[in-house]
Amino acid sequence: MGHSKANSSQQNHANPLIAAATSGPGKLPEYPLISPEHVMPAVQWLVSGTNGRMAAVEAALGAPGVKAWDEVMVPLEEVAATIHAVWSPVTHLFGVLNSPDLRKAYDEALPLMVDLDLKLGQNETVYRGLKSWQSDAGAWGKLSAAQRRIIEKRLLAAEHTGVALTGASRERFNEVEKELSQLATKFSNQLLDATKDFALNMSSKADVDGLPEHLLELAAHEYARRNKTQPNVKDGPWAITLDGPSFIPFMEFSKRPDLREKIYMASIKRASSGERDNSPLINQILVLRREKARLLGFNTYAALSLSSKMAPSVAEVRGLLEKLLNAALPAARRDLEDLKAFRKAHPALDGKRADGASTEALSHWDIAFWAERVKEAKYQYSEEELRPYFPLERVLDGLFALVKKAFRIDVRRAEGEAPVWHEDVRFFKVLDEGGKHIASFYLDPYSRPQNKKGGAWMAGCLDRWQSPAGLQIPVAHLVCNGTPPVGDTPGLMTFDQVRTLFHEFGHGLHHMLTEVPHIEAAGINNVEWDAVELPSQFMENWLFHVPTLKSLARHYQTGETLPGHYIQKILAARTYRSGSMIIRQLQFAFTDLELHEEFDPAGKETAFDVQNRHMTRAGVMAPHPENKFLCSFSHIFAGGYSAGYYSYKWAEVLSADAFAAFEEAGLENEATVANVGMKFRKVILAQGGSRHPMELFVEFRGRKPEPEALLRHEGLLSS
Structure with a gap:
């Protein structure tokens, strides 16, 4: 038995996630030492240790007499610090050094972390203890304003994690939370994979007409990396990806409308088909969020979201957004007319399509290119000159x-x-x-x-x-x-x-x-x-x-x-x-609010209908019929901005x-x-x-x- 404990202790010491969590405050993560195989043992250790610590907190809260901050809240802070020391480096590496092995380890550990989070959030002894503390005027008065606010927000957060639910409602709430967490991870992974999958490969000088030198360098190195060859910046081949530093300058400078169309279409349809399709996940997420809100006593997920925000109501948020839209939309219309007039006066600035098709009508993939040309003419500099x-x-x-x-x-x-x-x-x-x-x-x-x-x-x-x-x-x-x-x-x-x-x-x-x-x-x-x-x-x-x-x-x-x-x-x-930039953000904010307020995932309209309606109402060009932007809208489906993009x-x-x-x-x-x-x-x-x-x-x-x-x-x- 003693031998087994010694082995376990040695393994814990060898696990950099556990070592950091047990080294006292201020210990920085040993990033180079952290491997995917450390994740699951560290999370299992964390779950087991947290259970023991919470028992001590519960005992302190259950004991008679006035509670002191140090005997209740400091141990809770220690729990929070330990969880952060173990899990924060994992989520960080998941974002900056993703790999199939890390993804697998993360996916395996995530349900345990969600369970732990729910268990802490739904701890009834802690909730009731803090509630009674709050109602004891003498004890409450001894706390600082910051300490009182921490407890108030903790109580609100606990209520949002279902602490007041019992029986079947509590069980269902926990299932919903777990499913939502897994769906967010899947959404994020499929978007990352879809982005990684795509490359526009180009091999002729005609393909790269207009592209700045830095983009040619980036694209030559990207092609070489993907194909394990040596980069040739001057003669190619080159590869353009959907990653911002590649995609954005290509849309602004490429003199090939057909290639701009190709990469624009890949961008708006990203993660919307095949095995990377996020479309079904969107509806699943919205259905589950609505169910979660109703379990917690809110009519809509937007109402739940705003209950912990600075903005007092959906109506007040919409009021501000409408004010901004009224100021921005006329300016955005002028922007579009200026762009059309400039394009008509300077057709030679753009190239021809390889397929010989007409480029007379202004298309979505022309906007960034011509906006950059107008900017150069108006202000006589390009982003590239400043670089x-x-x-x-x-x-x-x-x-x-x-x-x-x-x-x-x-x-x-x-x-x-x-x-x-x-x-x-x-x-x-x-x-x-x-x-x-x-x-x-x-x-x-x-x-x-x-x-x-x-x-x-x-x-x-x-x-x-x-x-x-x-x-x-x-x-x-x-x-x-x-x-x-x-x-x-x-x-x-x-x-x-x-x-x-x-x-x-x-x-x-x-x-x-x-x-x-x-x-x-x-x-x-x-x-x-x-x-x-x-x-x-x-x-x-x-x-x-x-x-x-x-x-x-x-x-x-x-x-x-x-x-x-x-x-x-x-x-x-x-x-x-600025009018055009603002209406784009407003389209996203209005869409996000409606999807989490009035929208019925089981109704006649799809989430994409809502997206297109707001892109039309708060826009100056009808959205492309194949636009599936929501499939890459990770802010609201895999980030923290659900019913909060307005922020x-x-x-x-x-x-x-x-x-x-x-x-x-x-x-x-x-x-x-x-x-x-x-x-x-x-x-x-x-x-x-x-x-x-x-x-x-x-x-x-x-x-x-x-x-x-x-x-x-x-x-x-x-x-």
Whole structure:
């Protein structure tokens, strides 16, 4: 028996997931040591250990007398920290270093994690104990406002995990949750696979007419990687994929309408047929979400979703979206007319179809190409011309200088001080103005379509936590999908990619500059979903401040600062097609809301009918009849944005209004920027989820948010 225990202990010690979870606060994951075979044993260990810890919490809650935070909530925080230490590295690697073996291990362990999550959320002893604590005025009064909010949100979350359900209803709820979790994973995997499956292979110079050099390099290397050959940038062959850094510039620059059509059709039909078909999953997910909402006493899933959001009701959300649509739709119609007129006047700018078919009518696959041509003519620059001025290293230097000025923090490179999962990954430390190490972050900047999902995100690696064993400082994962270095050329960014980096860094600041000592309200934890984008979208505004833009835009070969005429054009181009960009986001938001509010999955209309109706009502071109965008809408079917996609626009109103406080104080005055910046840091960033976001916003701004600043920034404010 003793021998078996010793073996078990040795195995646990050899498992890097368990080792990190038992090393005390602040232990960074040993990413290079984590293998798929570690996942299941670590999760089994976690489940077993959590059961033991919860028994102690239940005993404390069941004992007579006034409860203390330390005897109830601190053990619950320890449980949360242990779960995070085991499962967070697994979900992280699943997104950035996916493999068939890891996927298999993840799929096997996921039901255990869902069970554990449900068991914790549905722990009736904890729920009843916290409820009675809440109703004891004397005990409740001894807690801080942050502690009370943590318990209130925990009770709400418990109610959302079915804690009040009994018998058959509880059993069915648990089945639904498990099915939804598996369907989300399947949706995500099939989308990743469908993206990976597709390649547009090209072998003649005519096929690549108009394509910029960086895309030819990327495409030659992609073809070589797929076919295990040597890349030939000059003569090909080349392969274009549905991954953003490949697909987007191809649609903007290819002078082959027939090839644009081919890749556009592949994009809108992605994951909608054959063995990768997400269509049936969409209906299954919507049916189960509706059932879940009704089990919890809500009429619709949207009502359930909004019960934990900042927005008070579906009606209020729709009201804001309609206001934005009314401002944006006339501008979007003008955008389309401008584009048509320019195309008619300059037909020679585009090429011919290889099949000789007419290109007279404007098609969906022409929009990005002609929008880029109008932009070049109007502002006389292309995204590609700017790319050499945005090497990643220079952009980072400028970003770090900005946050030093605005928030009085120092970002230091710390490569080699933390284990990383890929050679591209960098590690950084964040110091306060006194030189104290207050946070760290990883940056994984480049696209790797073979094993890394698309998009960009920030996720917590470690949360800030004043544990009994000492302070754990926050650590963030910042993940982007920028254009990787090719040969001697460093990773050069488009302006849009720079904007994405600033956006994710805003989330990172929210996570890293928190001063809340409790895991459950530190950083973005406990922040209402529709307020969580405030700091990220706030950071994007700095790119339109000339001194900031100059500080991060230097030519990678000559060191020349971005010339003034480019800067003026970037500022002017900020509102270029803003109406068109906004209506696209509104189409997604309206579709998401209706699918989770009025839509009946068993009714006559399909989810795609709803999608097309909103694309028509809030659009300027009828959607393509074969458009199956929903099959790749992972935000709402495999992410956290179900009945919550509106939150991007909701938070844009908050962030534009917050940035207006800096504009009003004077962006050129470093002292006032630092003063307003420190107020933003101390009120919005430092307090994380410890107070309601509306309360924090009003404290920072002196009033409730107003949409005028957003409409002004977008050039849509009628004056």
